[in-house]
Amino acid sequence: MNESLHLWLIPLLPFIGFLLNGLLGRRLPKAVVSAIALLAPLGSFLVVLLASRAALPHSESYGNWITVGPLNIDLTFVLDQLSLIMLLVITGVGFLIHIYSVGYMHDDEGYWRYFAYLNLFLFFMTTLVLAGNALLMFVGWEGVGLASYLLIGFWFQKKSASDAGKKAFIVNRIGDFGFLIGLFLLLANFGTLSFSDLAQKIAANPTMTGGVLTAIALCLFIGATGKSAQLPLYVWLPDAMEGPTPVSALIHAATMVTAGVYMVARTHFIFDRSPLALSVVAIIGAATALFAATIGLVQTDIKRVLAYSxxxxxxxxxxxxxxxxxxxxxxxxxxxxxxxxxxxxxxxxxxxxxxxxxxxxxxxxxxxxxxxxxxxxxxxxxxxxxxxxxxxxxxxxxxxxxxxxxxxxxxxxxxxxxxxxxxxxxxxxxxxxxxxxxxxxxxxxxxxxxxxxxxxxxxxxxxxxxxxxxxxxxxxxxxxxxxxxxxxxxxxxxxxxxxxxxxxxxxxxxxxxxxxxxxxxxxxxxxxxxxxxxxxxxxNKYYVDEFYNLIVVKPLLTLSKYFLEWVVDFAILGGLAWLLAGIASLSGAILQRWQSGNIRSYAAWLALGAAVLLYFVLAPHVFGAASLHLGMAGH
Structure with missing residues (x-):
C-alpha cells in the first residue's frame, strides 16, 4: 500500500470544528468561534491540495467496519481523479462561503450554532465523496440530509423556515428509500458494496446488461432525483431559500445538490450496462432543465430565481x-x-x-x-x-x-x-x-x-x-x-x-x-x-405543490388523523386503559370484600388460607405414602 495521505483528516477537521463550536461555542468569544469555523475547511482544503500531488488512485482502509456472515465492509476512503475534483470544489468553495458568513451572520444570536452546522455539513459531504463503498457513501448521504434540515430551518422561530426544513427532510427520505433498495439489490446480486469490487465483477461479465442492472440503476437514480432536486422530487429546493443566504450558496453550489450527480458518475459502470436507465436519466435531466427554467422566468424573489436556476x-x-x-x-x-x-x-x-x-x-x-x-x-x-x-x-x-x-x-x-x-x-x-x-x-x-x-x-x-x-x-x-x-x-x-x-x-x-x-x-x-x-x-409553479398537497399530503394527514384517533388512541390506548381500569376495579372489589371490618369474616378467611396452605404442604406426603402402601399390597 502507498504511503498514507492522511485522508481521514479531510472529514475529521470539520467534525472537530462542529464539536468545538457545538459544545463550547455559546461561551466562546465570537472571534474564537470564527477562527475554529474557518480553520476547519481551510485545513481540509490544504490536506486535499497536498494529497493531489500523490499518485492516483489512492485508497486508505481504517479497519473492518461491519461483518455480517460472509459480508465484510471496511471503513475505506478512496482518492482518485473524480473525488479529487469534488473535494477541491467542496472544501475550496466551502471555505469561501465560511469567510462570507462571518460578515453576513455577524449579528445573529445563533452565530456559534450556525457555524457548528456548517462544519457538520462539510464533514458529511467529504465523507460521502471519499467513501470507498456504497454503505459509507449512504452515511454521508443521510448526514448531509440531516445538516441541510438544520441549516434550512436555522431560523426555526419562523414557521416558513421550519416548514421548509421539514419539507426538505421528508422529500429526501422518499428518494433515499430508492437508494436503499438499490443497495439491497447490489448486496443480493454481487455480495459486496465496494465500488472497486462491483466494477471488477461487472467488467468480468461483459454479457451482463439490463435486467437487474437496470433495476439497480433506476433505484439509485431515484435517490439522485431527491438529493439533486430533479423531477418529480425537486419541490424541496426552492423552499430551501428560507435558510440564511450563505447556506443556499453552500447547498446549491458546492455540496448537497451535486451529490446525486456525483453518485451517478461514481456508479457509471452500472448505468453503462443499461441503455434504458441512461435514457431515463437523460430525459429526466432535460425535462427538469426546461421545466425549472420556465418557472424561473417569472419569479420575483431574487433567491427563488436562483433556486430554480x-x-x-x-x-x-x-x-x-x-x-x-x-x-x-x-x-x-x-x-x-x-x-x-x-x-x-x-x-x-x-x-x-x-x-x-x-x-x-x-x-x-x-x-x-x-x-x-x-x-x-x-x-x-x-x-x-x-x-x-x-x-x-x-x-x-x-x-x-x-x-x-x-x-x-x-x-x-x-x-x-x-x-x-x-x-x-x-x-x-x-x-x-x-x-x-x-x-x-x-x-x-x-x-x-x-x-x-x-x-x-x-x-x-x-x-x-x-x-x-x-x-x-x-x-x-x-x-x-x-x-x-x-x-x-x-x-x-x-x-x-x-x-x-x-x-x-x-x-x-x-x-x-x-x-x-x-x-x-x-x-x-x-x-x-x-x-x-x-x-x-x-x-404559481404549475401548481405542483398544490397538486402534491391535494393528492399526497392531505390524504396522508387525514388517514393519519383518523388512524391515530380511532385505532391508536381509541382502540389501542383507550382499550388498554379500559382493560387496566377494569382489572383495578375488579381487584378493588375483591379486596373490598376482604377488608370488610367483620372479625368473623377475617377469621373465616384466615382458616381458609391456613387450610389451603396445609393442603399444599402435607398433600405430597399423604398421597405419596398412600401410593406406596397400595404398591406393597399389590405385591
Missing amino acids: TVSQLGYMFLGCGVAAYSAAIFHLMTHAFFKALLFLAAGSVIHAMGGEQDMRKMGGLRTKTPITFWTMTMAVLAISGFPFMSAFFSKDAILAAAFASGSLGKLLWFVGLVTAGLTAFYMFRLWYLTFFGETRSHDAHSHESPWSMLGPLAILAVLSVGGGWIGAGRFGAFLSPVLGTKTEELTGSLEYIMMALAVAAGALGWFLAHRMYHQRSAAAQLAAPAPAGYNLLQ
Whole structure:
C-alpha cells in the first residue's frame, strides 16, 4: 500500500470544528468561534491540495467496519481523479462561503450554532465523496440530509423556515428509500458494496446488461432525483431559500445538490450496462432543465430565481450523465459551483444592502450604490448565460455537443437544452436589470456596499466564474478518463462550431428579450401581457405543490388523523386503559370484600388460607405414602 495521505483528516477537521463550536461555542468569544469555523475547511482544503500531488488512485482502509456472515465492509476512503475534483470544489468553495458568513451572520444570536452546522455539513459531504463503498457513501448521504434540515430551518422561530426544513427532510427520505433498495439489490446480486469490487465483477461479465442492472440503476437514480432536486422530487429546493443566504450558496453550489450527480458518475459502470436507465436519466435531466427554467422566468424573489436556476442547471448535469458524457457533467458541476456560489453570495450582498428585502420589484438602482457587488454578479450572470469563453460556455456546450452526438433521442434532448440555454439567459438578465438598473424603488435610503469579509469571496469567485472553464477545456475528459472512461461520440469539424454558435445565439436572444422588456421599468410587466393565463401558471409553479398537497399530503394527514384517533388512541390506548381500569376495579372489589371490618369474616378467611396452605404442604406426603402402601399390597 502507498504511503498514507492522511485522508481521514479531510472529514475529521470539520467534525472537530462542529464539536468545538457545538459544545463550547455559546461561551466562546465570537472571534474564537470564527477562527475554529474557518480553520476547519481551510485545513481540509490544504490536506486535499497536498494529497493531489500523490499518485492516483489512492485508497486508505481504517479497519473492518461491519461483518455480517460472509459480508465484510471496511471503513475505506478512496482518492482518485473524480473525488479529487469534488473535494477541491467542496472544501475550496466551502471555505469561501465560511469567510462570507462571518460578515453576513455577524449579528445573529445563533452565530456559534450556525457555524457548528456548517462544519457538520462539510464533514458529511467529504465523507460521502471519499467513501470507498456504497454503505459509507449512504452515511454521508443521510448526514448531509440531516445538516441541510438544520441549516434550512436555522431560523426555526419562523414557521416558513421550519416548514421548509421539514419539507426538505421528508422529500429526501422518499428518494433515499430508492437508494436503499438499490443497495439491497447490489448486496443480493454481487455480495459486496465496494465500488472497486462491483466494477471488477461487472467488467468480468461483459454479457451482463439490463435486467437487474437496470433495476439497480433506476433505484439509485431515484435517490439522485431527491438529493439533486430533479423531477418529480425537486419541490424541496426552492423552499430551501428560507435558510440564511450563505447556506443556499453552500447547498446549491458546492455540496448537497451535486451529490446525486456525483453518485451517478461514481456508479457509471452500472448505468453503462443499461441503455434504458441512461435514457431515463437523460430525459429526466432535460425535462427538469426546461421545466425549472420556465418557472424561473417569472419569479420575483431574487433567491427563488436562483433556486430554480440551480434545479435547471442540475438537469443539464444529468443530461450529460444520461448520454454517458460523465466528464462533461462533472465539468459543468465544477463551473456551476463557481458561478452559482457567486450568484447566491452576491444576492446575499444585495439583500444585505436592501435591509433584508428579497423582492426584485422593490429593488433597482443598486449599480451605483453597490458597485463591487454589481460587477461581480455581472460576471456570474454572463457565465451562466454562456457568454463566449466564460466558464459555462465550455462546460454547458460540452454537454449539449455530447447530447447531439448520441443519436436521435440525443438530438431532441439537445434541442431542449438549447431552448433552456436561451431561457436561462433571459431570466438571469431579467434579474440583473431589475436589481441594478432603473430607478431606486426601495424605501430604504441607506443602501450600502457589504463589508470586505463578504466582498473578498465575491472577487475570488468572479475570477473563477470568468476563467474556470479554461481549467478543464480540452483536458477535463482526459484527466477523468481513468475513472469515468472516454466518451467516444464527439462533434468534430464545422459541426462543432455550428453547435457552439447556436448555443451562443440562444443566450444572445435571451439577453436581447430581457433587455427590451426589463431595461426600462415601464416595460417590466410586458411578459404577462400577451398570455396572462400562462404567466399565472408559471407564477404559481404549475401548481405542483398544490397538486402534491391535494393528492399526497392531505390524504396522508387525514388517514393519519383518523388512524391515530380511532385505532391508536381509541382502540389501542383507550382499550388498554379500559382493560387496566377494569382489572383495578375488579381487584378493588375483591379486596373490598376482604377488608370488610367483620372479625368473623377475617377469621373465616384466615382458616381458609391456613387450610389451603396445609393442603399444599402435607398433600405430597399423604398421597405419596398412600401410593406406596397400595404398591406393597399389590405385591
